[in-house]
Amino acid sequence: MTDEPILSVRDLKKHYPIRKGIFNRQVGAAKAVDGIGFDIAPGETLGLVGESGCGKSTAASSVIRLEEPTAGEVVFNGNGRGGASRDSDGTHPNDVTEFSDAELKRFRRGAQMIFQDPASSFDPRMTVGSAVAEMLEVHGMSDRHRRRAIVEDLLERVGLSAEDYDRYPHEFSGGQKQRIALARALVLNPDLIIADEPVSALDVSIQAEILSLIDDLQTDFDLSLLFISHDMSVIRRICDRVAVMYLGEIVEVGPTDEVFADPQHPYTEALLSSIPTPNPRSTVGGIELAGTVPSPTNPPSGCRFHTRCHRVIQPDGVDVDQSDWRGILNFRDRVAAGQVDVESIRENIVVDDGPTSDDHVRAQLRTEFDIDERIGDPEIEGTLQDAIDRLLAGDDEAAAELLSDRFTTPCAETVPERTVHSPDHESSCLRHESEQATAPGAADD
Numbered sequence: 285m286t287d288e289p290i291l292s293v294r295d296l297k298k299h300y301p302i303r304k305g306i307f308n309r310q311v312g313a314a315k316a317v318d319g320i321g322f323d324i325a326p327g328e329t330l331g332l333v334g335e336s337g338c339g340k341s342t343a344a345s346s347v348i349r350l351e352e353p354t355a356g357e358v359v360f361n362g363n364g365r366g367g368a369s370r371d372s373d374g375t376h377p378n379d380v381t382e383f384s385d386a387e388l389k390r391f392r393r394g395a396q397m398i399f400q401d402p403a404s405s406f407d408p409r410m411t412v413g414s415a416v417a418e419m420l421e422v423h424g425m426s427d428r429h430r431r432r433a434i435v436e437d438l439l440e441r442v443g444l445s446a447e448d449y450d451r452y453p454h455e456f457s458g459g460q461k462q463r464i465a466l467a468r469a470l471v472l473n474p475d476l477i478i479a480d481e482p483v484s485a486l487d488v489s490i491q492a493e494i495l496s497l498i499d500d501l502q503t504d505f506d507l508s509l510l511f512i513s514h515d516m517s518v519i520r521r522i523c524d525r526v527a528v529m530y531l532g533e534i535v536e537v538g539p540t541d542e543v544f545a546d547p548q549h550p551y552t553e554a555l556l557s558s559i560p561t562p563n564p565r566s567t568v569g570g571i572e573l574a575g576t577v578p579s580p581t582n583p584p585s586g587c588r589f590h591t592r593c594h595r596v597i598q599p600d601g602v603d604v605d606q607s608d609w610r611g612i613l614n615f616r617d618r619v620a621a622g623q624v625d626v627e628s629i630r631e632n633i634v635v636d637d638g639p640t641s642d643d644h645v646r647a648q649l650r651t652e653f654d655i656d657e658r659i660g661d662p663e664i665e666g667t668l669q670d671a672i673d674r675l676l677a678g679d680d681e682a683a684a685e686l687l688s689d690r691f692t693t694p695c696a697e698t699v700p701e702r703t704v705h706s707p708d709h710e711s712s713c714l715r716h717e718s719e720q721a722t723a724p725g726a727a728d729d
């Protein structure tokens with residue numbers, strides 16, 4: 285047996301064209317998946333985690349070619365295709381993106397997908413047994429009795445009973461439907477299962493049962509899994525390794541234990557911080573992941589996470605409290621977007637005695653953006669005060685210009701390279717690049 289991965293994804297992209305006008309001309313693209321790569325070893329579970337809109341589902345459907353990838357390579361070495369080597373022109377015979385229709389049909393036997401909502405993937409007029417057995421029939425098993433025997437056995441292995449064969453989808457709970465979906469995914473004896481948020485729609489207690497079932501089935505059927513979730517606690521429960529995805533890119537990948545114990549990318553830290561802890565006094569957490577994932581049609585320059593990052597780098601010559609720095613940049617961005625309306629802030633301030641003054645508005649702005657009432661660095665404080673004064677004078681444009689001239693971050697200018705933290709643990713954050721350059725042995729590589 286070689287140690288070649290079951291699945292090897294390289295520089296995978298899925299860009300959706302954006303068209304406008306009467307000629308339906310392409311004016312841009314939503315870069316939902318923008319150059320991701322990972323391997324999955326035989327018997328391994330790789331988690332793909334990120335908030336809603338990071339591109340996880342698009343990545344899954346591009347890997348399995350439910351959607352045509354824009355670029356990249358997806359080498360599948362499962363189901364008898366192992367041991368193949370590259371052709372002389374550099375292409376790989378197992379590259380799914382180049383498969384013919386016949387090869388694709390065989391591939392879909394060896395790589396199955398499970399979705400979040402099992403209800404929508406069953407025909408309500410078909411018994412669940414027939415729905416599972418249909419897969420065998422489509423792929424050439426003509427013996428009806430044999431099909432039934434295989435499916436009855438599988439229903440038992442996923443925790444249902446052989447008698448359930450003749451029942452209809454509406455007779456089952458959400459958790460039971462997901463068990464049936466697992467039986468259907470397993471019936472063709474695949475080597476790889478891609479599970480897209482398979483437990484997100486279920487109650488927490490049922491989630492635990494299904495995760496434990498997936499764990500058992502993985503061992504019994506010697507499966508590899510790509511497990512997609514937005515939930516770090518689910519990932520911890522089931523995955524050997526985890527890849528963290530943000531706005532179409534993988535920003536960190538590593539063994540689950542290591543990533544949870546020592547996250548290297550601020551986005552991973554923020555996701556981990558959002559896991560509820562049983563102890564409300566726990567000091568774990570506290571990183572607020574404000575806002576939502578920006579649109580992939582116009583991703584932020586440099587590091588795509590810089591607009592929300594709590595560790596966003598301060599430029600040379602600036603040394604202020606990090607949370608003030610985040611607040612100042614948020615303030616800068618909101619002013620630039622024309623979203624800071626001092627008059628409505630003034631109207632909403634409640635003052636016990638007398639009218640609302642400009643000082644009240646100044647204080648309220650700092651509170652809203654979580655900026656200290658006085659920044660230690662006099663130059664930064666001066667610029668901030670100037671900008672606020674310009675806003676108060678109604679000159680929003682001048683305020684925006686001043687803030688964007690003075691408050692910049694290297695994170696918006698440089699795309700971070702990958703840093704290797706240990707043989708299997710990598711992340712892409714600019715903060716690590718200087719450490720990497722000065723690390724012992726860096727020059728020897």
Ligand SMILES: Nc1ncnc2c1ncn2[C@@H]1O[C@H](COP(=O)(O)OP(=O)(O)OP(=O)(O)O)[C@@H](O)[C@H]1O
Pocket residue numbers: 300314315316334335336337338339340341342343514579580
């Ligand atoms: N057909 C499409 N055309 C244009 N943009 C799309 C299309 N499908 C998805 N997108 C965009 O691609 C981005 C990634 O979407 P995707 O569904 O893959 O993310 P996700 O991480 O799986 O989130 P969710 O869990 O909410 O599905 C989103 O910004 C989404 O709006």
